[in-house]
Amino acid sequence: MSTLEINLDAPAETAAADKQEQEVVKESPKTGKWKNYQKIAFRIGFLYMLFLCIPTYPKFYEELFALKFSKITYHDFQAIVAFWPPQIVTIESEEGVFGLLNYINLILLFAGSIVGGLIWTAFDKKSTEYSKLYYWIRVLARYRLAYGMIGWGLKKAFPMQMVFPTVGMLNTSFIDMAEKKLYWSHVGVSFWYTVFLGFAEILPGLLLLNRKTSPLGAALAAVVTFNICIANHAYDAGVAVPAAYFAIIGIFIVWYDLPKIWNLLVNEKDILPYRYQPVISEKWQRNLAAGVKWTFNFLFVPVAAGLWAYGFFNGNNYNIPSTPGLAGAKGYYNVTEYRLNNKVVPYTPQDSIRWQDATFEGWSSLSYKTNRGAIADRMIGYSPLRVKNDKKNNRLNQVNTQDSDQLDKLKKNRDLGVTRWEVGGMAGERRYFFYKADTVNHILYLQNKNKNHKEETQVLHYSRPTANRIILNGINEFRDSIYVVLDRSDKKYPLVEGRYSSVKEY
16 A cells, blocks of 8 residues: 555655756746847847946046056045936936936936947847856946945945034924925934934945845845935935936846846745856956955055044045134023124114024034125035036036145144034024134134135134123124124934933034
8 A cells, every 4th residue: 555655646746856956947047048139128228338337438447547546535436436327418407406307417328328239230240149258247246336336325334425413403483494404414413323324325336246146135225325316306416316326237137137037036946047158267367356346446445434434533525624613612602792884783683693592513613693795505405516617507506615635634723624514504694604713812713615706705803701601792794893792502303312421422
């Protein structure tokens, strides 16, 4: 009886095994001839990805070859990994910065890739498959996306992109802030959430550096950057295109493995993992490939991270000035008395000269509010203008507002180039001044930090009769004599109350 059962079951088991083996074989690589539509699709995709992953504008190479490695900073590494796709046209309009026209260059590039792919098809009649080219374009896309994700993530892992709100920002009306400023400042309130966002970008980048984990890294990168793209549209941040094209690169990389993933997870089939790997027979070629790989990995991961860490912990935060302010002066101040040319000016919110309040930061910045507008940087980050080195069409964004790195390399005070976080993205009624303090003669030499009003300077003598009172008198930016009595207010901020123990204060 048992023998009969065995004999009857054996064919069934053999048939099941054969069927399973056949299903596995179906997932094996097809090394034969590609279908015509596959070849055409590859040619288009290859050209599109090639131009997305290689810098095509001269300014990138001008800045790259002008680097001095003895003075290199994290800014330089970020400039290398944050390059934009080709900028064929620049549409200087609200729709061109925030709307669908913002994607015009990605669309034009894709259209050009279609034309190029069809021309390639017309001339290439002999090729039956492109496994080798497909491999190398994925390698290029993988490392381009990996270094980009790690570079952008380091800006948040060492929180310098979205930092803790300044005293001036905390005393700026909600309605006076641009959408991007609201988003960045509210994220910056939570130090550890900002760090988490950084590692959410760094992790996919690290996974992309390894061939075996690259599909997971590409999928995560596509999800993360698509979310960033949506957030940029929601808050009018103006950098939706880089996020979108990172998502496109991620989708391109993971596309190679999607059929296998689909059959494994959806169709519940066994699959045979396979990746085309070119054979490098010469030892020197293998050594060269390994040397290039580990050199760039070393530069754009540990070295870049070290430079960001050095900047963060040693006062080179590109959004936060580094010159110390008056000791113990940080805070919000009510303007108790204000005199203009020895005449007392009573408080009125309509006055365009009288200060309504004042703030001192932990660094050398003094701000005050008055009913007089200024040309404010919208803090959009409209990088196509930088790509084209366009200094004229900057109505929607000031392209040279953040030049602390250049000033520092020239051994000038970097704080006059650290302006965006304080000045950008807010209505211009709060005036921000950098001050150089002569603590012996008790004089403050002030210069407006807004580059549109950099000609505004003041020379004010100061005295501090009590710990919470500062008296200023001297010549203002209009060459009038002023006398200002400031009394510090113990103001509480519900937005940040209780978070001081978990944030880095600057």
